[in-house]
Amino acid sequence: MSQQFGGRYSPNAPRTPASPPKRPHPVGARVNILFVLPFLFAITAFFKPPAGLALNLAAFGLLMLAAWLTRDGVIAQAAYDARSVARRPAIPRKIFGAVLTGLGLGVAAFSAGPGAALLLGGLGGALHFGAFGADPLRDKGMEGVDRFETDRATKAVEEAETYLSEMAEAIKRSGDRALSRRIEAFSANIRPLFRAVENDPRRLNSARRYLGVYLIGARDATVKFAELYARSRDAGARTEFEALLDDLESRFTLRREALLESDRTDLEIEIEVLRERLDREGLRLRD
Numbered sequence: 001m002s003q004q005f006g007g008r009y010s011p012n013a014p015r016t017p018a019s020p021p022k023r024p025h026p027v028g029a030r031v032n033i034l035f036v037l038p039f040l041f042a043i044t045a046f047f048k049p050p051a052g053l054a055l056n057l058a059a060f061g062l063l064m065l066a067a068w069l070t071r072d073g074v075i076a077q078a079a080y081d082a083r084s085v086a087r088r089p090a091i092p093r094k095i096f097g098a099v100l101t102g103l104g105l106g107v108a109a110f111s112a113g114p115g116a117a118l119l120l121g122g123l124g125g126a127l128h129f130g131a132f133g134a135d136p137l138r139d140k141g142m143e144g145v146d147r148f149e150t151d152r153a154t155k156a157v158e159e160a161e162t163y164l165s166e167m168a169e170a171i172k173r174s175g176d177r178a179l180s181r182r183i184e185a186f187s188a189n190i191r192p193l194f195r196a197v198e199n200d201p202r203r204l205n206s207a208r209r210y211l212g213v214y215l216i217g218a219r220d221a222t223v224k225f226a227e228l229y230a231r232s233r234d235a236g237a238r239t240e241f242e243a244l245l246d247d248l249e250s251r252f253t254l255r256r257e258a259l260l261e262s263d264r265t266d267l268e269i270e271i272e273v274l275r276e277r278l279d280r281e282g283l284r285l286r287d
Helices: 029-036 038-045 050-082 093-108 114-132 147-172 177-199 201-232 235-281
Strands: none
Touching (some): 029 050, 147 177, 147 201, 177 201
C-alpha cells in the first residue's frame, strides 16, 4: 500500500510563518567554562593534606559562586544592551564575580605563600575583568522619564514575558515540534510591542490590554489546546489554534504601528506649534 510523504518543500505542505532570526544566547562557552574549572580544585583536594583539602574546597566554593554571578551578570548585560531604555542592574554581578574569582584563586595558592596568593588572585581577577568587563553602572535613556511609569511598564512587560514562557511550556506537552516553533515565532513577532512600551512607558495605558488580557487568553487557549491535541491529534483544533495565533499577531502589529503613528502625529503637532511661535517672535528665517 502506497504512503504519501510530505515535508517542508512538498506541494501541499502547510505554510507556517518563518521564525525571525534568533540572537545567540549570551551565555556562551567562555561562561560555561567557569563552571568546569573549579572542579579541578575539588578533585585534587582529596589528594592533599587536611589544610590543602580545606583550601581547595574553599576555592571551589568561591569559584562556583563567581561563575554563577558572572553568568547572571552576562544575561543582565544582554538585556540591558537590547533595550534603548533600561535601568542599571541592581547588583554589579560581573564585578563581584571578578573579585570572587581572584579571591578563590588566591585561596587555592595560599599554601605556596602569601605572595603567590596575591599574585595569582590579582592576575585571575584582572583576567576575569578583561574577559567579561564591568556591569552597566548607569541608567540608559531615562533622562526625564518618570520612574513610577517606568516601573509600571517594566512590571507589565515582565508579566507578559511570563505568559509567553507558560505558552512555550504548555505547547511542549502536545509533542509537536512544529507547534513549538510556531509559538517561538509568535513570541518573537509580538515582542516589538513590548520594546515599544519599554522605550516609552507612557504607551503602557494604550497597550495594557494587549500585554495582559490578550496574552492571558492566549496562554489559557494554548494550555487547553495542548491537552486536547496530545490526546486526539484533532487537525481542526490545530487549524483553529494557528488561526488564533495569526489573528493575535496581526492585532499586536497593528497596535504597535498605531502607537508609532501617534508618536509621529504628536511630533508633527509640536513642530507646527514651534514654527508658529517662531513666526510670532519674528525669529524664523524666511527665504
